[in-house]
Amino acid sequence: MLGGCGIVPGVGSETTTVDIWLMKDSVSDEFLNRFTTAYEKDNPSVKLKFTFQEWTGIGKKVTAALESDKAPDVIEVGNTQVAQYAESDGLEDLTLESVRDLGADDWLPGLAEPGSIDGSQYGIPWYAANRVVIYNKDLFAAAGITEPPRTRARWLEDSERLNNGGVQGIYLSGQDWYSLAGFVWDEGGELAVEEGGDWRGTLDTPAALRGMAFYKELQSHGDGPKNADEETPPQARVFAKGDIAQIIAVPSAATLIEKSNPGLKGKLGFFPVPGKTAARPGAVFTGGSDLIVPDKAHERAAAIDVVTALAGPKWQTDLARTMHYVPNKPSLAGVLEGEESTAAMAAGAARGRATPNSPRWADVEADNPIKPYMTAVLQGQNPKRAARTACERITQALAPH
Incomplete structure (x- = not known):
């Protein structure tokens, strides 16, 4: 009992x-x-x-x-x-x-x-x-998209299709590292791993780099800032203008969107972040x-x-x-x-x-090196080199002190 x-x-x-x-x-x-x-x-x-x-x-x-x-x-x-x-x-x-x-x-x-x-x-x-994907049903319908995508490949295709005629296919800021983490995990990568009691950053592994590459391609189907996170400016307020097809956010953001633009009430849809195959959603x-x-x-x-x-x-x-x-x-x-x-x-x-299970992960987030790493890649810098710099900082932050 x-x-x-x-x-x-x-x-x-x-x-x-x-x-x-x-x-x-x-x-x-x-x-x-x-x-x-x-x-x-x-x-x-x-x-x-x-x-x-x-x-x-x-x-x-x-x-x-x-x-x-x-x-x-x-x-x-x-x-x-x-x-x-x-x-x-x-x-x-x-x-x-x-x-x-x-x-x-x-x-x-x-x-x-x-x-x-x-x-x-x-x-x-x-x-x-x-997080889920919040989408504008009217914009999806206008683009001839009758159902939400269930795979990453279809998600990219739909986002590119939506990103025409004054409409942003998706608004994804350059430093939304929580969303990046999901893509990294989907590829089999990690943000950091523990070995022999010591933690080290692992954004420079091939799997993690594939996750960043997918993020970069998805982000290109919109006009999100490359050097700011999802709160700068608040993405719900940006989406509320009505010319953006999708954002990645917790569902409660819909309340803020509808408050900013009552005309969108009843026009918002939701679907899980798509996975690599239709068999299961993406990691989040x-x-x-x-x-x-x-x-x-x-x-x-x-x-x-x-x-x-x-x-x-x-x-x-x-x-x-x-x-x-x-x-x-x-x-x-x-x-x-x-x-x-x-x-x-x-x-x-x-x-x-969840984030790496280290008692010092809060030290990583305090001066988060993942954010400038993402910006560097989105602005055309060498992904491997930028990832190594981020890994060094993550490893330092997770070291006992």
């Missing part, structure tokens, strides 16, 4: 308070009220206390909490942050619970892999979000959240039971439908039937990946 369906083992008649940190806006009051009411009804000796945290500065705050004697019992963290926190030896090893109660073999890899360190599961997948970076339990949690048993409930099928289904997230298991994707945008996201999430 999954946790959350009865009295928490070991909890007596006295009330136990489980202190839970969630990130601001990660869930709605509607969802949280439903979960709290149901959980406390099933576990009358447990009270749930939720505190919302800001993403800005959360790393230092969580690290400090893990070191203190007043740590919360459950913390929501970004999936790629788990390695950083696990390095502190301040997390509870949840391997036994994840295998026994949660069906870990069916988790989304982009959430599960970052939570697993040296064979131990410290982060329990909670929800995911990833999976963002989202895992749940961790500090080693110094005062209510360990109750905390694990709460995590088990939140990560189980009942509340995963509720969360996905309420928040339009991807649930933590591909087998639950059917709950999104009828929701085009989220279903497209879920299809991609099944092939999702």
Whole structure:
């Protein structure tokens, strides 16, 4: 029986308070009220206390909490942050619970892999979000394209076909490195690999270079800037002008697009980033959240039971439908039937990946060498040489210090 369906083992008649940190806006009051009411009804000796945290500065705050004697019992963290926190030896090893109660073999890899360190599961997948292709249905129809592409080759053909008559086939900025990562993974490459305990950048491998070559060809079917990322300027605002056929973005960007241009309401479509063959979508970076339990949690048993409930099928289904997230298991994707945008996201999430599982990957992103590498290639510099420079910087950033 999954946790959350009865009295928490070991909890007596006295009330136990489980202190839970969630990130601001990660869930709605509607969802949280439903979960709290149901959980406390099933576990009358447990009270749930939720505190919302800001993403800005959360790393230092969580690290400090893990070191203190007043740590919360459950913390929501970004999936790629788990390695950083696990390095502190301040997390509870949840391997036994994840295998026994949660069906870990069916988790989304982009959430599960970052939570697993040296064979131990410290982060329990909670929800995911990833990029899809948002497209203008009117522009597709005007170009005679009757259905979204399912292969990379067809995607390039359609983008070239769309890129005529004052229309951009696709708006892809030059430094959208998350999208590049998916193309690299599709080719069998990696951003960085670990060998003998040391990490090194691998953008200069033949596979990774093929991913960059595909990015360059796709980017050429539009007029995206070569020396800026997708937020400079915000690509949703650019797309809202109505003369761009496609962008690669999370589905929530559609809300911003329609707000900027109400005339596009009902005219936006969504499809997974195409793969090399029609058999499966392309690989994508999976963002989202895992749940961790500090080693110094005062209510360990109750905390694990709460995590088990939140990560189980009942509340995963509720969360996905309420928040339009991807649930933590591909087998639950059917709950999104009828929701085009989220279903497209879920299809991609099944092939999702996360950034290299190094506790120092945040140091790479702080002064991200992948961005100038991409610009250099798009501006005609030698790809191999530019990649080697980026690899050297990545390796330096990932080195112990």
